[in-house]
Amino acid sequence: MGSAIVITSGKGGVGKTTSTANIGTALALLGKSVCLVDADIGLRNLDVVMGLENRIIFDIVDVANGTCRLEQALIRDKRFDRLTLLPASQTKDKYALSPDAVKRIVEELKQSFDFVIIDCPAGIEHGFKVAVAGADQAIVVTTPEHTAVRDADRVIGLLEGANLRNPKLIINRIRPKMVRTGDMLDIDEVVSVLAIDLLGIVPDDETIISQANKGEPTVVRPDSRAALSYRNIARRMLGDPVPLELLDEPPTFWDRVRRVFSRG
Amino acid sequence: MSTVASSRLHPRPGDKPPVFVKGVNDGLLFLLDEECPMDALLEHLTQLLHGDTASVFDGPVVPVSIDYGNRELSAEDARRLLGLFMRVENFLIREWGAHTAARRALLNTRGAMTGQTIHKGTVRSGQRVVSDGDLVVIGDVNPGGEVAAVGDVYIFGRLAGIAHAGIDGDERAIIAAAELRPLQLRIARTVSRPPEGEGWPPRTFMEFAYLGPDGMAVERLQYLSALRPR
Incomplete structure (x- = not known):
């Protein structure tokens, strides 16, 4: 029996889908069987980020309506043999899914997967309620901006109301330089407001954009700092006490040159 | 009444x-x-x-x-x-x-007020906790969160949201917090915002807000009994 984790944020554009794709892939690379569920009906993206768009025949709404069996809608990712996607519907509207239907589907998925990771739509209305319906745990993604933190705070309150206590926090798109100059909220500030456990921090990384456009999760790129962060997040979810990554930028060529000279 | x-x-x-x-x-x-x-x-x-x-x-x-x-x-x-x-x-x-x-x-009649509420946990954005007597919050009140009471409001944590004491018009109600940096303070029918501009100096003592002769005022909690003897 696996566990179902919903990834949510309230605010849009903070990296829910990216986090879902990368955490799921990282867990699969660590040997766990993972099913990614796209609960963003009408605005599906997860299949695009994963590069699986052209293989969709049935989707989660078809499963809920009984048009097809659950196994028929699941897309096995050929690159990572333990990774599977249950896509959202692009054509139907968000009311096509009910919380009860999603709960049933997630329960069934939990029988055959170690992790069921649900990508929640932005907002706190029907789509949010549907996405959290079947979840046992929640991960809240935020960025170090007042608006995103405010929305995350609201969502944590709603999760408590839905009996999803002790959600975990990911602070995404951190720019170490801006934090150092005081132009961006720092991690301590965000954590002290939200007062929940920090699962990980992810630096702002252009590789995320290029990899999403390529349809390949960033975690497969060994040279990306964001990839390292997501791999560490996955390890922490499995109980491995990995310390937080340092946010300092890697030294540039000129830094190294300067250091060599200062030594002399 | x-x-x-x-x-x-x-x-x-x-x-x-x-x-x-x-x-x-x-x-x-x-x-x-x-x-x-x-x-x-x-x-x-x-x-x-x-x-x-x-x-x-x-x-x-x-x-x-x-x-x-x-x-x-x-x-x-x-x-x-x-x-x-x-x-x-x-x-x-x-x-x-x-x-x-x-x-x-x-x-x-405030002393004999029925409800006294103790809220344990953070009051988050979009949440509102109301008491028909005094209200004690063990935790923070985050920006966008709101606490309100017919009597006094005491917050054992940081007040970064909105607090309203004396919602039925009691001008002697007070708002106390371990860290008082609210978006807005309301006592009875008086609404007050903190001064704009400079950040908040770090404090290591509990403060409370009350309605003085010149409007909203803030004082260290030690002076509460002097200002509001019971």
């Missing part, structure tokens, strides 16, 4: 009416605003007691208490004010003064 008529003959937006009428045990309590100009007060009372709304007060004989607060009254003012009340036929004037028993009884 209920408000009989919160007279609003001249609605002045953002301004409180100069006269408040409260129903107390067996009669009526008139609370006269102590700051508004004497002429405005007289005009308002004349309208209230002898103008369009006069019929509200018709009926059997009713005991009346009149409290003029801390206003300095000349003999002439007192005669004119009292005269307005004496001309109402069914008013039996029982009390006239600065700190009438009726007013004290009204404010003292």
